[in-house]
Amino acid sequence: MGKKSFQKQPPRIPLPVEGIQVNGCRNPTCKNFLSLNSIKKFDGDEKELPEAYQRGGSYRVAGTGKHTASLVCEICSGRKKQGENITAVSTTLKSNQAVHEELSRIASYLEENPLVCPNEACDSNIGKKPKAVKKNGKTSTGNQRYQCLHCGKSFSEKPKTRKQTKPHLNKLLFRLLVNKEPIRRIAELLKISESTVYDKIRFIHRQCLAFAKSREKKLEKIDFERLYLSTDRIILMTNWFRRNDKRNSDLYGIATACLDSSYVFAFNFNFDGAVSLSEAENDSKETGDHELAKHHRKHARIWLSQEFNEAAKSRPTKEKLPVAGSLRDEIQIKVLVDAKYNASGGSEQIDPTKQLPARGAMVHNEYTMLAHFFLLKRFFKNTEKTRFFLDLDSGMKTAYISAFREEIAEGRSDGFLVRTSKNKTNDEKEKLVAEFRKMASESTGIPVRKLTHQDLKGVTNNLIVERLELPIRIPNSPERWIEHPWVSKAEPEKMVAAVTDLSKYDVMHQANLYRKVTLAPADRFFMNIRRMSTYFERPFQSGTSMSRIWHGYSAYNPEMYTIIGDIFRVHYNYCGRSSRKVTPAMKLGLAKAPIPEEKILYYKKY
Structure with missing residues (x-):
């Protein structure tokens, strides 16, 4: 039995978490635009909340589907009734806590102490208590083990790379990785095993993030006068992992690049490899969390199996759409499809040919996009x-x-x-x-x-x-x-x-x-990573089935897209190519010259 009957009734509209409030009117000309952001702290007395949060205030909460609710702006609703061309009257309510969790994930490389308890239900992860851990011995492989002081769960750091027995190969492997050599070919060229290649890739990834942290922490202090920024997305597909179930998993990446410098500030995917989906689902059932409205759930950030399967059933595998004869037609079709399937703002195209990844957890894409922009806001x-x-x-x-x-x-x-x-x-x-x-x-x-x-x-x-x-x-x-x-x-x-x-x-x-x-700066980055990384090549149809898509170079482990994406972004920003003497980082003011790969590889020795 769930414990929902013993839970305190959550507020009608989710309260801000660490200064994050994503709910509210989307019309910048409306008086309601900042009304939900005015609250700075909450002492538990809902009567002290601003008028916009209270019943009968300037917002109305309406149910729009199973466990889903929308926030209706009464001011915009009234303006629309008077004949104004306003369509953004309501928005789907979102969890501010989920946005905070996702922001913490994608910005963890910038933090001095990124250690967090892996138990998502822990009080330190839902904002009730500050994070606190202690060292608790070491694992059999030598990694430091920790224990959470709140829930008592033991965990270790992300596995460190093995001792670099052939460090002289790291630089060459780094270059091969960003020059379209597949893993098997890299192993053959360097005369090492594929497992050693993956071990070195994780080492390079750690070094790239450590180097990026040292430069990108400065962004928060730079007084830029103007920044023109292009934001676009990329959809990638992991290969199926069981022969009798040839459904793919789609991952969505979002990147923002600078128009003047081409610097890519962030490249984030809606996948969290540190989360155990089975543990989250068990916790959700035990506590009755899955029966709450989605914007009040502890696990609102990730796709649970039940809601994913329900979303897949609601959308047909093959759907007849109007033929677009012009860009105007394309926009019209996009608006219609979004209104029918993407009212929540997620943009995932989930149908019966898709499945959740075999490991880790897939994040609701809208939370990754929200966290992406909050990271940029920080920069x-x-x-x-x-x-x-x-x-x-x-x-x-x-x-x-x-x-x-x-x-x-x-x-x-x-x-x-x-x-x-x-x-x-x-x-x-x-x-x-x-x-x-x-x-x-x-x-x-x-x-x-x-x-x-x-x-x-x-x-x-x-x-x-x-x-x-x-x-x-x-x-x-x-x-x-x-x-x-x-x-x-x-x-x-x-x-x-x-x-x-x-x-x-x-x-x-x-x-x-x-x-x-x-969108050219972001598109240019996507073009480069597709051309220079085998993982990011477009897949092709498999056999006679048009619903089965497979690629020999696509990842089976979705986390590899995040790892290779991070590595490529750092190389693209700081190292450049032989024909490019001025790198994006130099144009932005984060470097004085192209950075040699070895300076990234040995920025900090572990």
């Missing part, structure tokens, strides 16, 4: 202004607004949605670029061959000003879209919409902001 706390260019992905806009709510309200952060064409051939791209330059030549009277970048910027700004006067309305989308006039081979067609209020700027300032909107 940019001294930045005067940030501009985010976001892929049109379910939940990404909500995650950005939730994390940067105060900065948006103060006018220090603006966001834009982007949708680009990805199905053009090289010939089609070149034709579109030529037509754009010809149009610019006719507009300015300057011959095509003499057009400068400044000339093209001026023409683009003028066209944006014209298009802002007649924006494109997409049904069920609150944004005002425009067709972006700038054409490049990287983005031959593009539609853009602002998600924050730009009326505070004059029209030419707005045009300048729209002109800069691009």
Whole structure:
């Protein structure tokens, strides 16, 4: 029997946790926008809470499905009834504790003492007591063992690499790893076993994170004047692990890169290898946690088997969608699909062909996206202004607004949605670029061959000003879209919409902001990692079944995507390639020269 009858009734709206409050109105022009963020601490008396938290206040909680509830902004609801074009009236309630847990996970490499109790039900992990552990001997392999002083659970550090018997191979292995050599081939070239290769990869990963920590801790103190940031996602697939069950597991990665420097600030996946799914599910059943509303659960962060299977059954394997003939059609279809399947903002495409990973736990993607933006918020706390260019992905806009709510309200952060064409051939791209330059030549009277970048910027700004006067309305989308006039081979067609209020700027300032909107820095990083890491290559269809996808180089252990992703990000930011003498870290001010691999490998000797 569960213990739910003995549990204290949770508050109607989740309270902030460590300053994190992701619930609230998403409309930056609404008076309710900051109403839930005004509470700083809570002494247990709900009568002392701000008006927005109380019944009959400016928010109404409505049930939208099994164990799910939405938060309805009464102010926006009233404005909509009066005829205003407002669609973001309600949002699905989320667990602030789950966001805090996920942020702690992805930011653990920045902490001085990242040791945490692995028992998710421990008071130290649900915010009731500070983390406290003591040393408790060593394991048979020599790793330090610890004991939690709250729940008594014993645990050890993440396994350290074995003693580096052939350290001279580390540098070569590092280079092979980021130059598209598969694990088996690396083992053959270096004349070592595959298990030794994996051991060295974990050593390189630890060193990369230690090095990144030493540089990226400085980001919190740098006074950047402006940062233009592109955020996009990547979907990866792990191979099936049982021959009689050929369902794949999808993992979702999110990355944010700087427009001016190409520096990738974070690259995070919705997977936690340190969590035991079976233990979490047993605890959930014993305590009745699974019967609570999702935003009040202790295990709200991870996918439990029952809810995953329910989500898979609710979506057909093959679904007929309208054929998109233009970018406008694509946006319309995306809005419709999100409204039907992604109301919670998760964006996972879960159907009967998918399954949970065999080890570790898959995190609800919306919590990884939220934690990603809160990590960026930490990095940019001294930045005067940030501009985010976001892929049109379910939940990404909500995650950005939730994390940067105060900065948006103060006018220090603006966001834009982007949708680009990805199905053009090289010939089609070149034709579109030529037509754009010809149009610019006719507009300015300057011959095509003499057009400068400044000339093209001026023409683009003028066209944006014209298009802002007649924006494109997409049904069920609150944004005002425009067709972006700038054409490049990287983005031959593009539609853009602002998600924050730009009326505070004059029209030419707005045009300048729209002109800069691009996903190119994040896409460039994804292109590089796909080309230079076998793990990130696109998979192919297996046999005659179109629902079975397999790749010889894809990971069986999902944690390898996080490990290789971290390693590649550090190498991409600091080491560069032979043809690139100026690295992203140098442009950003975190390095004075390209960093040799050995300086990362031996930054700290374990």
